[in-house]
Amino acid sequence: ICNMALLTGNWLFDIFAFLTALITVFFAWTKWCHGYWQRRGLFTPPPTFPFGNSQNLFTQQESTGDFFLRMYDYFRAHNKPHGGLYLMFMSAYMPVDPEIIKNILQNDFNHFVDRGVYFNEESDPLSAHLFSLEGAKWRSLRIKMTPTFTSGKMKMMFETLVKCSDQLTIEMDKSVNRDSIDIKDILVRFTTDIIGNCAFGINCNSLKNPDNEFTKYLKLFFLDNFWENFINFLTFIAPNVMKKFGVKAVKPVLSKFFMRVVKETVDYREKNNIYRKDFMHLLLQLKNRGTLADDGAIFKEDDKKKEVSLTMNELAAQAFVFFLAGFETSSTTMTFCLFELASNEEIQEKLREEINVVLKKHDDKLTYDAIMEMHYMEKVINETLRKYPPLPILNRICTKDYRVPGTDFVIEKGTKVIIPNLGLQRDSEYYPDPEKFDPERFSEENRRTRHPFTFIPFGEGPRICIGLRFGMMQTKVGLSVLLKNYKFSISQKTTLPLQLDPTSFIMTTKGGVWLDFVRV
Numbered sequence: 032i033c034n035m036a037l038l039t040g041n042w043l044f045d046i047f048a049f050l051t052a053l054i055t056v057f058f059a060w061t062k063w064c065h066g067y068w069q070r071r072g073l074f075t076p077p078p079t080f081p082f083g084n085s086q087n088l089f090t091q092q093e094s095t096g097d098f099f100l101r102m103y104d105y106f107r108a109h110n111k112p113h114g115g116l117y118l119m120f121m122s123a124y125m126p127v128d129p130e131i132i133k134n135i136l137q138n139d140f141n142h143f144v145d146r147g148v149y150f151n152e153e154s155d156p157l158s159a160h161l162f163s164l165e166g167a168k169w170r171s172l173r174i175k176m177t178p179t180f181t182s183g184k185m186k187m188m189f190e191t192l193v194k195c196s197d198q199l200t201i202e203m204d205k206s207v208n209r210d211s212i213d214i215k216d217i218l219v220r221f222t223t224d225i226i227g228n229c230a231f232g233i234n235c236n237s238l239k240n241p242d243n244e245f246t247k248y249l250k251l252f253f254l255d256n257f258w259e260n261f262i263n264f265l266t267f268i269a270p271n272v273m274k275k276f277g278v279k280a281v282k283p284v285l286s287k288f289f290m291r292v293v294k295e296t297v298d299y300r301e302k303n304n305i306y307r308k309d310f311m312h313l314l315l316q317l318k319n320r321g322t323l324a325d326d327g328a329i330f331k332e333d334d335k336k337k338e339v340s341l342t343m344n345e346l347a348a349q350a351f352v353f354f355l356a357g358f359e360t361s362s363t364t365m366t367f368c369l370f371e372l373a374s375n376e377e378i379q380e381k382l383r384e385e386i387n388v389v390l391k392k393h394d395d396k397l398t399y400d401a402i403m404e405m406h407y408m409e410k411v412i413n414e415t416l417r418k419y420p421p422l423p424i425l426n427r428i429c430t431k432d433y434r435v436p437g438t439d440f441v442i443e444k445g446t447k448v449i450i451p452n453l454g455l456q457r458d459s460e461y462y463p464d465p466e467k468f469d470p471e472r473f474s475e476e477n478r479r480t481r482h483p484f485t486f487i488p489f490g491e492g493p494r495i496c497i498g499l500r501f502g503m504m505q506t507k508v509g510l511s512v513l514l515k516n517y518k519f520s521i522s523q524k525t526t527l528p529l530q531l532d533p534t535s536f537i538m539t540t541k542g543g544v545w546l547d548f549v550r551v
């Protein structure tokens with residue numbers, strides 16, 4: 032063995048020398064990475080070895096929302112319009128001035144087209160969806176998908192939402208006047224049923240049967256241990272490295288299940304020319320006709336087939352992203368909303384009053400037109416999304432060098448950009464007494480006094496949430512049905528003040544939101 036020694040004549044010393052050299056190189060490299068913003072003259076909180084500024088994120092001691100809110104407050108406290116962060120070895124640019132944010136998201140969007148998140152069309156086809164796709168591919172898909180979300184298409188799907196809300200009251204009635212409920216649990220099942228129906232055309236009925244196959248697989252998507260969260264964090268900061276290591280965003284067993292479900296639905300509908308009023312029908316039209324039409328046909332002889340119609344994998348990935356983006360965001364919004372309403376009885380009463388008055392005008396029927404008339408409801412939901420945006424940050428990647436207007440600072444191509452929407456929305460300069468739940472902040476008059484980019488829960492610019500209308504619609508339907516029938520108060524089982532779950536990227540609470548409720 033001694034013959035193998037190369038440097039010192041002793042293999043033990045060799046190993047020691049090698050490790051020392053490795054650690055020194057790693058240390059020097061990290062130091063160099065953590066000097067990036069200083070070299071470029073941008074303000075940054077002092078980094079520590081080896082996490083940079085992200086120690087609490089990395090160790091999951093702080094939620095994504097809390098962490099970036101703290102960073103936002105740090106830059107604001109130092110009177111900076113923007114600053115630099117180190118997430119491990121990765122440098123990220125964070126603007127806090129709403130005017131810079133407006134330029135990045137909207138005016139100078141062509142420098143920030145992509146999100147720079149992981150996707151892999153070949154080995155992980157479900158990950159190649161509208162949220163993650165880049166450049167020309169994203170643009171062409173976005174153009175094709177946009178007509179899927181018009182108000183006409185929302186109206187078409189409305190009856191499915193009403194059907195799911197009937198089941199919601201049946202389930203609620205089982206606990207009424209008796210037990211507290213974890214409201215998030217039941218709302219997740221409600222939105223799962225809606226999106227399961229609308230995106231996949233599947234009646235999974237998770238309200239009635241929480242242990243159904245669909246929900247079981249869906250749970251696999253969520254990360255439930257430290258290791259999975261850790262890998263997820265690395266995938267966020269270094270998607271290309273993780274791609275090289277063959278890491279997949281969608282677990283193979285989940286991917287197999289969704290692919291099978293979509294294939295079966297597609298085959299069945301194509302074979303039998305089935306028309307259902309849902310996203311799946313619209314996706315099928317895009318696949319086979321290359322365009323959307325206001326009819327029930329999946330195929331049409333005389334349609335000129337566009338060269339870039341959706342492939343089977345592309346169709347599946349879009350159904351998948353509608354599902355993921357659709358059920359968790361809206362159920363979280365309804366959960367926080369009901370928490371605030373249970374804590375603020377007057378606001379709850381006022382909203383219930385509006386629901387009753389509007390429904391009376393519409394023959395006691397919950398219709399699309401009725402919910403569009405609920406203007407106080409809109410303010411209440413906006414105030415909820417202000418305090419608790421389901422996605423507490425937006426992200427972009429700089430795709431072309433960009434000089435920040437009014438400064439000499441240039442964001443280099445390839446730099447990650449993080450837009451702190453939670454920070455903006457909890458900033459006392461724009462929202463005095465930011466912890467207070469006050470829907471009147473969203474009166475026309477009050478809105479006009481603020482920079483529009485201080486409220487961006489759905490993002491902004493060409494990459495704004497495509498499902499905004501659908502998300503608002505299902506949130507309004509859920510709230511209308513619940514508040515019309517039940518009166519809510521906070522249960523003793525809820526831990527106050529609410530704490531954010533550090534293991535979840537989406538804003539969600541640790542320990543659930545437990546409410547008591549009685550029939551109105």
Ligand code: HEM
Pocket residue numbers: 161162163173352353354356357358360361364420421422425426487488489490491492493494495496497498499501502503506
């Ligand atoms: C309350 C509900 C919802 C909230 C708060 C929400 C929020 C967001 C946010 C913040 C973004 C990123 C925007 C940006 O980067 O500028 C986004 C993107 C997206 N959302 Fe939503 N969302 C909601 C509901 C939905 C629903 C119901 C769907 C689908 C049915 C959906 C599908 C998408 C998709 C596909 C994208 C990516 C768009 C693109 O990159 O072109 N979302 N959403």
